[in-house]
Amino acid sequence: MDAFVRILRLGGKELRSLWRDPVMLVLVLWSFSAAVYVAATAQPDTLARASLAIVDEDQSPLSLRLRAAFAPPQFAPPPLLPASAIDPTLDAGRQTFVLVIPAGFQRRLLAGRRPALQLNVDATRVGQAFTGSAYIAQIVDTEVAGFVLGVRREARPAVELALRTRFNPELSHRWFGGVMELANNVTMLAVVLAGAALIREREHGTVEHLLAMPVTPAEILLAKVVASSLVVLAATLLSLAFIVRGALGIPLAGSAALFLGGTALHLFATTSLGVLMATVARSMPQFGLLVVLVLLPLQMLSGANTPRESIPGGVREAMLLAPTTHYVELAQAVLFRGAGLDLVWRPLLASALIGAALFALALLRFSRGIGDDGRI
Known part of the structure; x- marks a missing residue:
């Protein structure tokens, strides 16, 4: 119970620090509002009002x-x-x-x-x-x-194809583009918020102050993971309600609670990934470059932009180790096809296992990075 209270207090400190960072607040607001709307409406793959x-x-x-x-x-x-x-x-x-x-x-x-x-x-x-x-x-x-x-149709063909379009009867690109942009931004913000929080602590010299307190490295990292996850989870819920359903008018077929539960597991994995990257980078510019190198492949090869069947076999199998692959599968199954827990338990389990492995690796690097004098 004492450890739980310390994690909550450290998480509160992280939230107050984020609240005093206007750049991060603007990034969160943009990523879950205008960015989702623009991605769904700006450049559709289907032909729209061509000149x-x-x-x-x-x-x-x-x-x-x-x-x-x-x-x-x-x-x-x-x-x-x-x-x-x-x-x-x-x-x-x-x-x-x-x-x-x-x-x-x-x-x-x-x-x-x-x-x-x-x-x-x-x-x-x-x-x-x-x-x-x-x-x-x-x-x-x-x-x-x-x-x-003399009629507005071609001659009757020998074989008639009965076409039934499921899940997106209007073949509207905005249905797919808006939800996938939301999924991509969940990953991006989780990595950036968690990693930037640790880098900021190191640059300001406050990690040493934390280590001088009766808290363990695991509690420090858990506080950052929980605080960043709560912010992104709240932003995701508001984006679903006001941007995806409201402004874009996208009908969501499945359970929002199941999707948010899967999002929470995905956030555990991606915030742990952000902390792990922050233990590798030594400054905020280095962390920014590392984010670009890691996030682009994760998003492009996850199935959010192109079907996984179109990805070369070796890369496709390797991407099963990435949390984004399972999150995109979960989001499409729940929000588009109305899948229940009996169909999405595999991506949920994979997200939990990948998150546990990434958190353990981040904790190991963070603990090893603490010198004998208690400094990072």
Whole structure:
């Protein structure tokens, strides 16, 4: 009980120290509010209001039908351009696509010939260029076939594919992007807050004062882990309520309590990782560089940005030792698919084991770093 009281008091000291650090407070506020919202809405992977202009030299019912087919949300309403404006428009970056419908297009099509359309693409806009070209080709094929057949659909195929989209029926990127950005920021803030707290103690010379008190190294580290975890856990809860569900309107299928419980285990692992990194770095600049080197691979290879099946086999297996891999699996299973404890107990167990190993290693390095005179 005495050790528990000492940990609580040391944790209170950590919280007061964080409260007096405006830079860290702004970082926490930004990471769980604007950063989540921007990641969900700024650059969607799907085509959204792509800029397309049309050069209509045919002025036929078919060309009017094609012009009307390009509409939001995939494309912005397309303006009409003269042929002489194609190159200046693309050179100035005002349009990503320019579709040219030549004169006599409808007449040659109905005569049984195969007329060609010209699509000019600004390929410097890589994200939209490749996706948009496929969209435009599909729309043109559908509209031309519908015009020739006299209906707005293609001939009945030999096999009909019944497509049922689960968990994200609108195929909205913001559903995935917002939650995964929240998961990434949980990891980042946990590492930064815990590690920076220990580095700050060392730079200010207050670790020696703590060691002069009747507290053990384990109690010092546990206080930092608990304080940082509580801050990030509270910020996560508020972000889920006001940003993910409120501002973004993302429906969360599973239990928020189960997700927060998994987040707490993940925070135990990542705050321990932050403390471990702080025992390696000797100053705040060194710690910042180490954070970049460690966090980028953890986030990029965890499955938050790309499916783990797309990662090379050796790297994929090695990432099972990283806490982020299991946290992303937990977040997607609970928040997207409504999974219960019977389906996510493995990532929960893995997070607990990885957290225990990281904390033990951090405690070992911290204890060995204490000299015979009690100094770090």
